[in-house]
Amino acid sequence: MATPSESAISAPSAITLAVDCMGGDHGPRITLAACRAFLERHAEASLLLVGAPAAMAGFSHPRAQVIPASEVVGMDDPIEVALRKKKDSSMRVAIQQVKDGAAQAAVSAGNTGALMAIARYLLKTLDGIDRPAIAPQLPNSKGGATTVLDLGANVDCDAEDLLQFAVLGSALVSALTGNESPSVGLLNVGEEAIKGSETIKKASQLLRKAASSDDLNFYGNVEGNDIFKGTTDIVVCDGFVGNVTLKATEGVASMIVDFLRIEYSSSIFSKFAAIVSYPVLKALKRRLDHRRYNGAALLGLRGLVFKSHGSADDVAFGHALDRAYDAARNNLLDRVRARIAHAAPLLARQEPATPVDAGALHV
Amino acid sequence: MATPSESAISAPSAITLAVDCMGGDHGPRITLAACRAFLERHAEASLLLVGAPAAMAGFSHPRAQVIPASEVVGMDDPIEVALRKKKDSSMRVAIQQVKDGAAQAAVSAGNTGALMAIARYLLKTLDGIDRPAIAPQLPNSKGGATTVLDLGANVDCDAEDLLQFAVLGSALVSALTGNESPSVGLLNVGEEAIKGSETIKKASQLLRKAASSDDLNFYGNVEGNDIFKGTTDIVVCDGFVGNVTLKATEGVASMIVDFLRIEYSSSIFSKFAAIVSYPVLKALKRRLDHRRYNGAALLGLRGLVFKSHGSADDVAFGHALDRAYDAARNNLLDRVRARIAHAAPLLARQEPATPVDAGALHV
Numbered sequence: 001m002a003t004p005s006e007s008a009i010s011a012p013s014a015i016t017l018a019v020d021c022m023g024g025d026h027g028p029r030i031t032l033a034a035c036r037a038f039l040e041r042h043a044e045a046s047l048l049l050v051g052a053p054a055a056m057a058g059f060s061h062p063r064a065q066v067i068p069a070s071e072v073v074g075m076d077d078p079i080e081v082a083l084r085k086k087k088d089s090s091m092r093v094a095i096q097q098v099k100d101g102a103a104q105a106a107v108s109a110g111n112t113g114a115l116m117a118i119a120r121y122l123l124k125t126l127d128g129i130d131r132p133a134i135a136p137q138l139p140n141s142k143g144g145a146t147t148v149l150d151l152g153a154n155v156d157c158d159a160e161d162l163l164q165f166a167v168l169g170s171a172l173v174s175a176l177t178g179n180e181s182p183s184v185g186l187l188n189v190g191e192e193a194i195k196g197s198e199t200i201k202k203a204s205q206l207l208r209k210a211a212s213s214d215d216l217n218f219y220g221n222v223e224g225n226d227i228f229k230g231t232t233d234i235v236v237c238d239g240f241v242g243n244v245t246l247k248a249t250e251g252v253a254s255m256i257v258d259f260l261r262i263e264y265s266s267s268i269f270s271k272f273a274a275i276v277s278y279p280v281l282k283a284l285k286r287r288l289d290h291r292r293y294n295g296a297a298l299l300g301l302r303g304l305v306f307k308s309h310g311s312a313d314d315v316a317f318g319h320a321l322d323r324a325y326d327a328a329r330n331n332l333l334d335r336v337r338a339r340i341a342h343a344a345p346l347l348a349r350q351e352p353a354t355p356v357d358a359g360a361l362h363v
Numbered sequence: 364m365a366t367p368s369e370s371a372i373s374a375p376s377a378i379t380l381a382v383d384c385m386g387g388d389h390g391p392r393i394t395l396a397a398c399r400a401f402l403e404r405h406a407e408a409s410l411l412l413v414g415a416p417a418a419m420a421g422f423s424h425p426r427a428q429v430i431p432a433s434e435v436v437g438m439d440d441p442i443e444v445a446l447r448k449k450k451d452s453s454m455r456v457a458i459q460q461v462k463d464g465a466a467q468a469a470v471s472a473g474n475t476g477a478l479m480a481i482a483r484y485l486l487k488t489l490d491g492i493d494r495p496a497i498a499p500q501l502p503n504s505k506g507g508a509t510t511v512l513d514l515g516a517n518v519d520c521d522a523e524d525l526l527q528f529a530v531l532g533s534a535l536v537s538a539l540t541g542n543e544s545p546s547v548g549l550l551n552v553g554e555e556a557i558k559g560s561e562t563i564k565k566a567s568q569l570l571r572k573a574a575s576s577d578d579l580n581f582y583g584n585v586e587g588n589d590i591f592k593g594t595t596d597i598v599v600c601d602g603f604v605g606n607v608t609l610k611a612t613e614g615v616a617s618m619i620v621d622f623l624r625i626e627y628s629s630s631i632f633s634k635f636a637a638i639v640s641y642p643v644l645k646a647l648k649r650r651l652d653h654r655r656y657n658g659a660a661l662l663g664l665r666g667l668v669f670k671s672h673g674s675a676d677d678v679a680f681g682h683a684l685d686r687a688y689d690a691a692r693n694n695l696l697d698r699v700r701a702r703i704a705h706a707a708p709l710l711a712r713q714e715p716a717t718p719v720d721a722g723a724l725h726v
Contacts, residue, residue: 141618152552155560189515189606197518197603224607225614240560241604243552244587245611251588252612255504256619259650263643270643276636280626287622 014044015104015328017321018097021051022072022090024109025311028055031109034317038325039063041318045325048103050094069093073114075310082114083121091115095122098303104328105304107295107320109312116153119298119305128340128347129300131157133165133239134307135172136296138246140230145293147173147182148227150239151246153298157238159202160349162186166207166216167347168299169234171339175332176323177233185222185232187241196221199238206346207236215343253288295320297327299336304328377407378467378691380684381460384414385435385453387472388674391418394472397680401688402426404681408688411466413457432456436477438673445477446484454478458485461666467691468667470658470683472675479516482661482668491703491710492663494520496528496602497670498535499659501609503593508656510536510545511590513602514609516661520601522565523712525549529570529579530710531662532597534702538695539686540596548585548595550604559584562601569709570599578706616651658683660690662699667691 021031028051035047039061046063049056053068069090073082082089091110097103099122108115116132125132135149149165150157157165166184173182186204188196196204204221211218219232224245227235237245260281264274274281286292290309294316298305304327308320340347384394391414398410402424409426412419416431432453436445445452454473460466462485471478479495488495498512512528513520520528529547536545549567551559559567567584574581582595587608590598600608623644627637637644649655653672657679661668667690671683703710 139618141621155552155563187607189518189603200518200603224610224612225617227611228614228618237607240552240563241607244550244600244604245608246587248587248590248608249611249615251591252615253619254588255502255591256616256647256651258504259647260643263646264640270640273636273639273643276639277627277633280623280633280636283626284619284622288619 014046015042015325016046016048016102017324017328018048018050018067018094018103018106019321020090020094020106020108020110021049021056022069023111023310024308024317025075026313027072030312030314030317032056032059033314034321035059035064036061037314037318038321041322042325048094048097050097051090067093067097073110073118075111077111077114079113079117082111083117089118092118092122095119095303095305098305099123105306105324107306107308107317107324109308109310109317109320111310112152112307115305115307116298119301119303123301123303123305125300126302126337126340128344129164129168130349131161131164132298132300133168134296135165135169135299136246137293138227138249139287139293140228142230144230146227146230146235147233148235148237148242148246149299150237150242151296152239152243154239155243156240157199159199159206160347162199162203162236162238163206163210164300164347165236166210166218166234167339167343168336169236170216171336172297172299172327172332173233175327175330175335178330179233181217182233183217183219184234184236185219185226187227187235187237187245188221188223203236210343210346213343213346215339215346250290257285257288291316292319295323297323297332302333304333377409378405378688379409379411379465380687380691381411381413381430381457381466381469382684383453383457383469383471383473384412384419385432386474386673387671387680388438389676390435393675393677393680395419395422396677397684398422398427399424400677400681401684404685405688411457411460413460414453430456430460436473436481438474440474440477442476442480445474446480452481455481455485458482458666458668461668462486468669468687470669470671470680470687472671472673472680472683474673475515475670478668478670479661482664482666486664486666486668488663489665489699489703491707492527492531493712494524494527495661495663496531497659498528498532498662499609500656501590501612502650502656503591505593507593509590509593509598510596511598511600511605511609512662513600513605514659515602515606517602518606519603520562522562522569523710525562525566525599525601526569526573527663527710528599529573529581529597530702530706531699532599533579534699535660535662535690535695536596538690538693538698541693542596544580545596546580546582547597547599548582548589550590550598550600550608551584551586566599573706573709576706576709578702578709613653620648620651654679654682656682658686660686660695665696667696 071086071089094106133150137145210216306324434449434452457469496513500508573579669687
């Protein structure tokens with residue numbers, strides 16, 4: 001199997017990322033620490049540090065440049081405020097760098113709704129794509145990660161949207177892993193093709209058609225547990241189901257970890273057991289550490305944007321930077337364009353898509 | 364807070380359950396063992412053991428009576444076959460006992476789709492209810508259980524269906540726990556009322572209206588992790604989201620348990636740690652043991668039916684019998700009727716509900 005760097009599409013020699021240094025729960029304290037470590041890890045990479053110059057005064061590096069932005073999008077700012085009122089926000093200026101060609105990807109830990117709206121407004125969606133999607137990775141039993149999309153950008157999706165998500169997700173996974181034919185599962189209530197809502201049944205037909213035209217490696221329907229079994233490389237679902245599923249699984253994992261912590265500290269004997277079990281518990285913690293999977297791609301736009309968890313620490317934010325760097329280095333955008341062009345006859349809609357968030361996009 | 368037995372609705376003196384002894388992956392070997400233990404636990408209860416007389420020849424108990432049924436619904440039988448061809452199935456004969464008033468509730472570990480279709484065909488839905496729902500319980504961090512519905516009976520739901528689920532779930536929890544005002548959360552992508560799909564936004568309005576008329580204790584929107592935090596007693600969602608969420612969370616729990624098993628057996632040192640940790644790991648196993656939560660109510664019908672997991676062992680099947688017994692003893696059906704009558708003005712639909720599975724119900 002070809003690695004991304006060996007693929008037909010040649011990689012540009014150097015990558016610049018635009019970083020929204022003010023976003024997230026912790027702002028520059030975390031983002032700048034992650035940026036410094038990132039520059040040490042990647043000798044070829046450059047960064048545009050976007051934010052209040054005063055907040056970044058102490059940061060100096062030959063491959064980093066400060067791009068001033070006078071405003072910050074708050075974690076609770078409504079989308080309208082972020083889009084219409086804060087035109088000099090660090091989030092917006094970072095995405096503008098991508099639009100202007102000064103950076104190959106932007107990374108932000110800011111408010112997801114605002115990030116998607118601004119990215120969509122500035123960069124526009126690619127031809128053939130109606131709704132951009134958010135695609136994070138979740139750990140699976142195989143020791144790898146399953147890419148799931150959409151994770152919340154679109155709560156009402158039709159069958160054509162799900163097909164587009166499958167194409168976008170395939171481009172992402174091929175760029176990040178070098179697997180040129182990643183498998184796609186359609187999240188459903190049962191494996192049998194007859195099950196599921198009307199939208200899912202129609203999506204299943206569209207995906208089968210795409211598979212027969214060699215545009216997708218469609219595995220078939222998968223169930224919720226297949227995400228964690230790693231049955232397929234990619235799992236496609238609407239944003240409502242994806243978001244609820246992600247949060248529910250985080251809830252179960254937290255419940256188990258909390259339970260172990262309480263039980264292991266309940267007596268002297270169990271405290272001893274915890275000490276003896278330290279390597280196992282540490283490995284479990286590492287396995288469930290969401291920081292390793294931080295950095296979700298916003299896919300379907302004419303530019304690369306990555307979303308970090310708002311509560312990310314410097315390690316987690318560093319993973320988001322690495323993911324954006326790998327995607328840019330491996331020409332994710334060209335891959336997405338090539339896949340969409342190839343699948344164009346299938347992606348052509350019979351009827352126009354329902355307009356989404358139209359109001360929010362008129363600034 | 365009043366316990367169910369102290370509630371205003373008086374309990375009947377003795378309860379009879381009709382048990383589909385042939386259903387599930389293991390059939391009479393498991394169901395009969397569970398029935399024997401059940402009769403020992405409950406000195407007032409009687410059982411109707413439905414199935415092939417030959418399979419139950421060895422079972423004799425003064426409070427058990429065999430009701431012969433010559434057919435068995437297979438786990439993979441299509442709904443049409445179960446309904447139209449196997450009219451003397453143990454599943455159908457068990458539900459018929461409820462219809463005839465010979466039993467107060469039926470319990471089966473058979474195929475969910477067939478059970479719902481037969482129950483719906485024989486018992487009919489209650490006035491004011493369009494779609495029956497399946498309501499299991501999931502363990503939460505508070506050490507209790509969260510009742511979630513619907514878990515797969517209805518993949519396409521509208522706002523009115525979700526309101527009906529809230530009323531049905533409230534009746535179930537009040538019958539099983541004695542809490543006359545259990546809290547209801549609406550599963551959504553965010554807590555803010557403005558988020559969510561169109562259906563969810565409308566459902567949120569309906570639920571708020573019901574709360575202001577004192578028909579429901581509506582908490583508001585909840586997210587996936589709230590199921591496991593135990594934020595509300597009941598979480599309402601459509602069957603697609605519910606089924607995917609349930610399976611995804613089972614997937615995460617399995618991944619963690621498998622990981623611990625592998626790590627604890629990876630070296631002599633970790634094996635020692637596992638021995639020392641035995642009480643903790645046993646407690647975790649017990650906490651995650653789905654057998655304790657076995658027995659999901661089919662709600663919205665003119666009779667009580669409980670569904671056991673198909674792979675249930677005798678302990679798990681015994682829990683399903685106990686749940687059905689508690690529900691019958693605490694007049695779940697009267698409680699459901701009383702709540703529906705009280706909420707009738709709110710439940711009245713503006714437009715007719717989409718017909719569901721109409722074909723499957725004409726036998």
